[in-house]
Amino acid sequence: MDIDIAIVGAGAAGIGAARRLSGSGLKVTMIEAAPRIGGRAWTLDIAGIPLDMGCAWLHSASRNVWTGLAETAGVKIDRKPSGWAVQYQDLGFTPAEQREASASFERWTETLLTAPPASDIAAEALEPGNEWNNHIRTKVGYISGGVLEEMSAKDYATYEAASTDENWRLPGGYGALITSHLPEGTRLRLSTPVQSISLTGGGAALETSAGTLRAKAVILTVSTAMLAGETIKLPAGLAPWREAAANLPLGRDEKAILEVVKNGPFAPETHLFGNPRDLKSVSYNIRPMGYPTIECYLGNDSAAIVAEEGPAAAFAHAIDGLTRLFGAQARDCVRPLITTGWTRTTHIGGSYSYAKPGQAGARRTLARPFENRLFFAGEATSPLDYTTAHGAYESGMRAAGEALATLRPQPSL
Numbered sequence: 001m002d003i004d005i006a007i008v009g010a011g012a013a014g015i016g017a018a019r020r021l022s023g024s025g026l027k028v029t030m031i032e033a034a035p036r037i038g039g040r041a042w043t044l045d046i047a048g049i050p051l052d053m054g055c056a057w058l059h060s061a062s063r064n065v066w067t068g069l070a071e072t073a074g075v076k077i078d079r080k081p082s083g084w085a086v087q088y089q090d091l092g093f094t095p096a097e098q099r100e101a102s103a104s105f106e107r108w109t110e111t112l113l114t115a116p117p118a119s120d121i122a123a124e125a126l127e128p129g130n131e132w133n134n135h136i137r138t139k140v141g142y143i144s145g146g147v148l149e150e151m152s153a154k155d156y157a158t159y160e161a162a163s164t165d166e167n168w169r170l171p172g173g174y175g176a177l178i179t180s181h182l183p184e185g186t187r188l189r190l191s192t193p194v195q196s197i198s199l200t201g202g203g204a205a206l207e208t209s210a211g212t213l214r215a216k217a218v219i220l221t222v223s224t225a226m227l228a229g230e231t232i233k234l235p236a237g238l239a240p241w242r243e244a245a246a247n248l249p250l251g252r253d254e255k256a257i258l259e260v261v262k263n264g265p266f267a268p269e270t271h272l273f274g275n276p277r278d279l280k281s282v283s284y285n286i287r288p289m290g291y292p293t294i295e296c297y298l299g300n301d302s303a304a305i306v307a308e309e310g311p312a313a314a315f316a317h318a319i320d321g322l323t324r325l326f327g328a329q330a331r332d333c334v335r336p337l338i339t340t341g342w343t344r345t346t347h348i349g350g351s352y353s354y355a356k357p358g359q360a361g362a363r364r365t366l367a368r369p370f371e372n373r374l375f376f377a378g379e380a381t382s383p384l385d386y387t388t389a390h391g392a393y394e395s396g397m398r399a400a401g402e403a404l405a406t407l408r409p410q411p412s413l
C-alpha cells in the first residue's frame with residue numbers, strides 16, 4: 001500500500017479532512033484536479049482587491065467553525081449585518097412594495113416550515129397569483145441556485161430552520177481564510193484528476209493522470225455533479241451513492257464583479273435589487289467593505305446568462321440593471337472586472353446542492369461509508385449546513401473521523 005488515506009479534492013471539505021488527520025501519524029495524500037487548492041472557496045487578488053469568487057459570507061456566523069478559526073488566526077471579520085433586505089434609497093422598489101415582497105417571502109418560508117406541501121415541491125407553497133412570486137423565485141435563486149418546481153420543500157426548510165441568519169464577511173477573503181488552513185506539510189498533488197477508484201484486497205486503487213495510487217481508505221469530497229457524472233469511474237456497488245448525488249444537483253449561481261472607477265451615485269455598503277419583479281434580476285452589493293467594487297449576484301435565471309451567453313452578456317445585463325436604477329451616468333462609473341463560471345468549471349459543475357422533491361434524505365445516503373474503505377464528505381453531505389463552506393469543512397472532519405476509526409479500531413474493553 002502506498003499510503004493510508006487518500007483525500008480526493010482540496011476544497012473546504014478536503015481541508016477539514018486533512019486537519020482532522022493531521023498529527024495522526026497516518027500517511028495521507030491529497031489529490032486535486034485543479035492547479036490550486038480551495039475548490040469553491042477561492043479568493044482571487046485583482047488590483048489589490050481580494051475578490052471571493054465562491055463563498056464570501058460566514059453564514060450562521062456565530063456558530064460557524066470558520067469564525068472561530070479566523071479569530072484564532074487573527075483574521076479580521078466584518079460583523080456588520082448584510083444589507084440584503086434594504087433597497088438603497090428605495091430605488092425602483094417603493095417602501096410599500098418592499099414590505100409586501102418581504103412579507104410574501106416570509107409567508108412562503110413559513111408555509112414550508114409549518115404546512116409543507118404533501119408533494120414536497122417548494123413551488124407549491126407559493127400563493128397562486130401573488131405578484132411577488134417572481135421575487136421569491138429570484139431570491140431562492142441566490143440562496144439555492146435552483147428552480148422551485150424542482151426543489152424539495154423539506155430540504156430548503158431544514159436549512160432555513162438551522163440557520164441563525166447572521167452573515168458576516170472577511171475583508172481578506174473567505175477563500176483565503178480556508179486555503180490558509182491546509183495543514184503545513186500536507187502531501188498534495190495538484191493538477192491530478194482522479195479518473196477511477198476501485199476496491200482492492202486491502203484498500204482502494206486510484207487511477208490518476210499521473211499513475212496509480214494505492215490507499216487503505218479514500219475520502220471523496222468532490223461535488224455531487226462530479227459524483228453523479230462520468231468523470232470518475234466508481235465501483236458498481238456505489239450506484240445508490242451516485243443516485244443520491246443525482247438527487248442533489250448543483251444550482252446555478254454566478255457573480256459578475258464590476259470595478260467602480262468613479263464614485264458617481266454609488267454609496268458604500270449599500271444594496272439593491274435590479275428589478276424585483278424580474279426573474280433575471282441581479283442583486284447588487286455596492287462598494288462592500290470599502291472596496292471599489294460592485295458585486296453582482298446572479299442566481300439561477302440570471303446565472304444562466306454567464307453559462308449560455310458568456311461573461312460579456314452577463315456584464316451587459318448587470319450594467320443595464322444599474323442604469324435602469326441610477327440613469328445612464330452609472331455606465332461611465334463602472335467597468336467589468338471578472339465573472340465566475342462555476343457551472344462550466346470542469347471539476348465542479350455548479351454552485352451548491354439542493355435536493356429534488358422527496359429527496360431530502362439523499363444527503364444522509366450520500367454521507368454513508370462504503371465497505372469501510374470509501375468515505376464521503378463535501379457540502380452536500382452536511383446534515384444541516386449544506387451549501388456552505390462551514391458545512392463542507394465539518395463534513396470533511398466527520399469523514400476523516402470515520403476513516404480513522406476504521407483504520408485504528410478502538411480496543412474493546
Ligand SMILES: Cc1cc2nc3c(=O)[nH]c(=O)nc-3n(C[C@H](O)[C@H](O)[C@H](O)COP(=O)(O)OP(=O)(O)OC[C@H]3O[C@@H](n4cnc5c(N)ncnc54)[C@H](O)[C@@H]3O)c2cc1C
Nearest residue numbers: 009011012013033039040055056057194378379387388389
Ligand atoms: C458563487 C458561489 C457563492 C457561494 N457563496 C457562499 C457563501 O457566501 N458562504 C458559504 O458558506 N458558502 C458559499 N458557497 C458554497 C461553498 O463555496 C461550498 O459549499 C464549499 O466551498 C464546497 O466545498 P467542498 O469541499 O464540498 O467542495 P469543492 O469546493 O467543490 O471541493 C471539491 C474539490 O474536488 C476537486 N475535484 C473534483 N473532481 C476531482 C477529481 N476527479 N480528482 C481530483 N479532484 C477533484 C475539485 O476541483 C474541488 O477542488 C458559494 C459557492 C458559490 C459557487
